[in-house]
Amino acid sequence: MGAGWAWVVMAAVAATPEPMVVSALVKVRPGAALQGRPQARLSVARGECEGVQVVLPGTARRLEVTPLFLGGPGEALPAALWREGYLPVHLASNSQGAQGAWPDPLLPLSAPVPDGDPDLPTVLYVEVCAPEGQSPGTYRGTLRARFNKVERVAVPFTVEVQPFVLPATSSLPTSFGISLYSIARGHGLNPDSPEARALLRAYARVLLEHRVSAHGMSMTPPPVRFEDGKALLDWSAYDAEMGPFLEGTLLDSGARFTTADLRDNKQAVTEEEKVAYYRAFAEHFQTKGWPAQLFFYTKDEPKPEDVPLVLAQSRRVRAAGGSRVLITSPFDATLAPAADILAPTLNCFYPRSGPATCRAVHELAELRAKLPEATQVWWYQSCNSHGCNGGPAPDSARERAYSGWASYMVDHPAPLNRAMGPLAFASGVDGELYFDTVFAYNTKEDPWTDLLEFGGNGDGTLFYPGTPRHLGDSGHHPVQSLRLKHLRDGLEDYEYLRLLSELGDQAFARDAARHLVRSGWDISRDAREWTQVRQLVTARLRQRWSTSEFAKRPGRHTPQSTP
Structure with missing residues (x-):
């Protein structure tokens, strides 16, 4: 990892004689005062993954960790472990962020420890995933590590596997961008090479493992020829690329993409x-029986001069049938009738005093009343969630208008990274769009040292390019981020609340969500509060589940949502 990293010198974390277990909702920064426990306790539904952080004492230059398996009433649960890396932030996203080192890349334990700031914390991210068929009950194990050849630590782990089950495929449709060409550039590969295409599948697989569906991918359309007015397409390459994601054969869980472009x-x-x-195209999806929503992404964020193009695109797609037309725009009387999916930015749903950050703000119920009944409403984050220029705005009222929003920025609190899932449940929105997950690969010389785009650190980038230079092996791998974990946890929050609502406790689920996310810009940042609400929802779900029809069914234990 050596030469590729640039470190920012900050005050040292106070050395602790023992390891400390810290909530995944706390970003462990140099010099931060931490509250933790000597042992880890996790609760995980079947079909869910949960993570926790273990902060080791001092600075580990050489680290060895024994594989962690947890024993209990069923098959042993393995834990996945990463070492947290740090991104040097040179310009804060806004007043909620700050310069300095922020934890974000999750590095394999085999990656070399970078030379640089000796005061950076040594933090392990430990994740436990319970398959759908896991026997409920209590599982225990001990995380054992040795670092600097001498110091040894042992951290007890207790994991409670709940009886209820989350669906493998997200109940909330999502579509996050990813590009073969950006991935190839970030890794220094030829985009036409088998290695680059295998890497694309690896990136998309990680997204699916985190309940996220992707658009873009290779971007290569199936070849077509025309005979007697009929389009004849060669589907071989497309089906090889997309089929496993749409059929549910890529992961053991059977998870599928909810959408496809x-x-x-x-x-x-x-x-x-x-x-x-x-x-x-639409007929092929029908023939294959793929349940994903097929949509056409019109000209992004159309300006007034783009309106004729968007209307023409909509007419063609609707004439063909079988696909939805997605338009990224606030409500516009000319464009809205042409949309089957209207996707304004998050800011367009929540009124707020001060300078406007959306030209047409409508709460969801008001927006639905203006649209044809069958129109879906999605939303997406943009730089309006943090300000588009980087750093705090000179005007305090303007800075306030761009602060507090749900955000995927590196230098924002973890609860803001996690908030979109609970917000989706609380609001009733139909899906989430995001423009890219590897944007900086195509624009930055080294995404490991700079992710500032559109005024935000990490805007459009949820991965790091795991090259041999950075990981110390001969291969190329996607390096996921803490923010992707938080995003996933938010989607799992959505599943908890949706399941509780389906089991007849809608009012409790709604109140629980609104306790954490009162609006898109009024979000609890207290990790303890998030933990307490999850515990209450879990207890309520256990009670409801025990008397539900799902608890008595063999095989799959929860309804599989159709996007």
Whole structure:
């Protein structure tokens, strides 16, 4: 990892004689005053993953960790472990952030420890995932580590596997961008190489493991030729790329993408050819029986001069049938009728005093009343969640208007990274869009040292390029981020609340969500509060589940949502 890292010198974390277990909702920064416990206790539903942080005393230059397995009433549960790396933030995203080192990349334990600031904390991220078929009950084990060849630590782990089950496929449709070409550039590979395409699948697999569906991918449309007005497509390459994600065969859990984008094709030139091509695309999905929502992503964030193009795109897709038209825009009387999925930014749903951050703010119920009944409403984050220029705004009222929002920025509190899932449940929105997960690969010389885009640290980038230079082995791997874990945990919050609502406790679920996320810009940042609410929801779910029809079913124990 050596030469690729630039470290920011900060005050040292006070050395502790014993390891400390800290909530995953606390970002462990140099010099931070931490509250923790000597042992780890986790609760995990079947079909869920939960993580916790173990802060080791002092600075570990050489670290050896014994594999952690937890024994209990069923098959032993293995734990996945990473070492937390740090991103040097040179310009804060806004007043909620700060310069200095922020934890974000999750490094394999085999990665070399970088030379640099000796005061950076040594933090392990430990994650336990319970498969759907795991026997409920209490599982125990001990995390044992040796560092600097001499010092040894032992951290007891207790994991309570709950009887209720979360669905493998997200109940909330999502679509996050990813690009073969950005991945290839970030890793220094030829995008046409088998290695780059295998790496794309690895990145998309990680997204699916975190309940996230992807659009873009290779971006290569299936080749097409036209005969007698009919589009004849060669699906071989497309099906090889996308089939495992749409059929649920990639992961043992059977998880599938909830959505897929209709890829435009320059071989379709005339209006008739484009309609025929779109129709063939939709028919292929129907023939395959893929339940994912197929959508056409129109011109992104259309300006007034783009309106004719977006309307033309919508007419073609609707003439073909079988696909939804997605338009990223606040409510606009001209564009809205052309959308089957209207996706304004998060800021457009929550009124707030001060300078406007969306030109047409409508609460969800008000927005639905303005739209045709069948129109779905999604949302997405943009730089409006932190300000688009970087650093605190000179005007205090403007800075306040861009603060407090749910955010995927590195230098924002972890609860803001996690908030989109509970917000989706509390609001009733139909899905979440995000423009990219590897954007900085294409724009930055070294994403490991700089993720500032659109005024935010990490805007559009949820991974780091795991190259041989950084990981110390011969391969290329996606390095996931703490923020991706928080995003996943928020989607699991959504599943908890949705399941509790389905079991007849809608009012309790709604109140629990609103205790944490009162609006898109009024979100609890107290990790203890998030933990307490999850404990209350878990207890309520156990009670409801024990008398439900799902608890008596063999095989799958929870309804599988159809996007």
